[in-house]
Amino acid sequence: MVLWFLALSFALVLLVFDSAALDYRLIMAGSLLPWLNFVWDDPWVLHSVLFPVGLMLAVMVFGWGRRLVQRRWLGLPIGVFLHLVLSGTWTNKEVFWWPAFGFDVGEAQPGVAPAVAAVPLEIVGVAVAVWLWRYLGFSDAGRRDRFLRTGHVDRSLLR
Numbered sequence: 550m551v552l553w554f555l556a557l558s559f560a561l562v563l564l565v566f567d568s569a570a571l572d573y574r575l576i577m578a579g580s581l582l583p584w585l586n587f588v589w590d591d592p593w594v595l596h597s598v599l600f601p602v603g604l605m606l607a608v609m610v611f612g613w614g615r616r617l618v619q620r621r622w623l624g625l626p627i628g629v630f631l632h633l634v635l636s637g638t639w640t641n642k643e644v645f646w647w648p649a650f651g652f653d654v655g656e657a658q659p660g661v662a663p664a665v666a667a668v669p670l671e672i673v674g675v676a677v678a679v680w681l682w683r684y685l686g687f688s689d690a691g692r693r694d695r696f697l698r699t700g701h702v703d704r705s706l707l708r
Contacts, residue, residue, distance in 0.1 A: 550667050552674030554580040558631040560677050562624075567707050572624045572700030579628020580635070596638045601629035624700075 558580035559573050583595040594600065605626035612619035633639055685702050687693045692703050 550670050550674065551581070552678055553670040554632055554635055554674070556674045556677035556681060557635055558628050560681055561631060562627060563681075563702070563707075569702055569704035569707055570620060572621050573696070573702065574700035575622065575624030576628040576631070579625040579630075580632045582625070582629050583632045583636070583638075595629075596633065596636070598633065601626045601633065604629060 555577045558576050562571065562573065562576050579601075583600070586595040605623070608622045608626060609619060612622060682688070685692065685696070685706060687696065695701060695703070
C-alpha cells in the first residue's frame with residue numbers, strides 16, 4: 550500500500566494546510582517511515598504516538614532559532630502522524646499509546662486493514678495520485694521540476 554500512504558498524505562496536507570511553503574516530499578517520506586518497524590520485527594515502536602511526537606520535538610529543538618529549518622523538516626513528523634491515521638493504528642490502544650499501557654504489546658499489530666483491503670486502498674491511492682497530478686498541473690515540466698527539487702507546489706493553484 551505505497552500509493553495509499555504517499556498520495557493521501559500529500560493530498561490531505563495540501564487540502565488542510567493549503568501551503569505552498571511545505572516540503573511535501575518530506576510529508577510523503579514521513580508517511581512511509583513507520584514501515585522501518587518491520588525490519589526489526591517490532592511493529593509498535595514507530596507506530597506509537599510517542600515516535601512522531603518525539604520526532605516533532607527533535608525538529609523543533611534542532612531547528613531552534615531557524616524557522617525555515619523547522620518549517621521544512623516539520624513535514625516528516627506530520628507524515629508519520631498521517632501514517633498512524635491512514636493505517637488505522639489509532640484503533641489499537643496497546644500499539645498507538647505504547648508504552649502508556651505497558652511495554653509488552655504481545656501479538657498486537659498496527660492497523661486494522663486486512664491484506665484483502667490492500668488492493669482497494671491502493672486503487673484509491675492511484676486515483677488520488679491522478680487527481681493530484683492534474684490538480685497541481687504536473688504535466689507542466691516547470692511545476693514538476695520545482696516539486697522534485699524543492700517539494701513545493703505552485704502557489705497560484707492554492708486558495
